[in-house]
Ligand code: CTP
């Protein structure tokens with residue numbers, strides 16, 4: 001009665017601006033995604049991992065983790081939600097409808113075991129998140145010279161991380177409906193579940209579980225991984 005982990009890894013890493021997708025950039029001795037997968041394979045009770053990779057991916061197969069019998073792959077889609085949905089369809093054909101699924105970004109190598117344990121013991125629909133440490137401003141402008149229209153009450157602001165946890169068919173239905181109705185609003189699993197009427201539980205997580213997005217994130221991740229290995 002283990003749970004499955006879905007790893008969206010089909011992005012191109014535009015904001016990183018490197019010569020290859022960020023998940024394959026070298027970090028403390030191995031590709032970023034290898035850190036993430038080795039981390040996941042050490043979580044207690046993992047039944048299997050489904051990694052969504054790009055249609056033209058030629059690097060995944062070269063990873064040591066690709067040989068692990070627990071690791072499966074599917075072809076991802078245009079947006080992150082499409083990649084996650086592809087993995088959910090794959091699982092749907094193979095496991096029970098109420099199987100617990102954790103979706104975890106390939107680009108978050110540093111999630112801690114302690115936070116995973118907290119997420120696993122939370123309610124059935126939950127996500128790791130971090131209380132905002134900066135004051136959050138809202139603006140009406142999408143571009144140009146933005147001006148503040150409102151300061152949001154900080155105690156009510158949390159920044160969503162991954163993993164995000166839900167029962168397989170609940171999540172598949174919510175993502176499918178969300179993508180059909182408001183595709184632009186579906187930026188994580190919780191957003192789809194919220195649209196479907198759920199109130200995902202927020203589980204406070206370490207700041208080190210940041211998503212490697214910009215070049216400076218890569219340097220910070222490298223330093224933290226090297227620190228952990230020593
Ligand atoms: N992802 C995916 N399929 C997509 C887009 C993203 O599986 N069509 C994955 C990424 O590989 C990453 C995770 O979703 O592990 C979080 O996405 P993000 O950080 O936005 O990665 P990219 O989309 O690759 O980066 P960018 O938005 O800067 O292009």
Ligand code: MG
Pocket residue numbers: 011
């Ligand atoms: Mg992206």
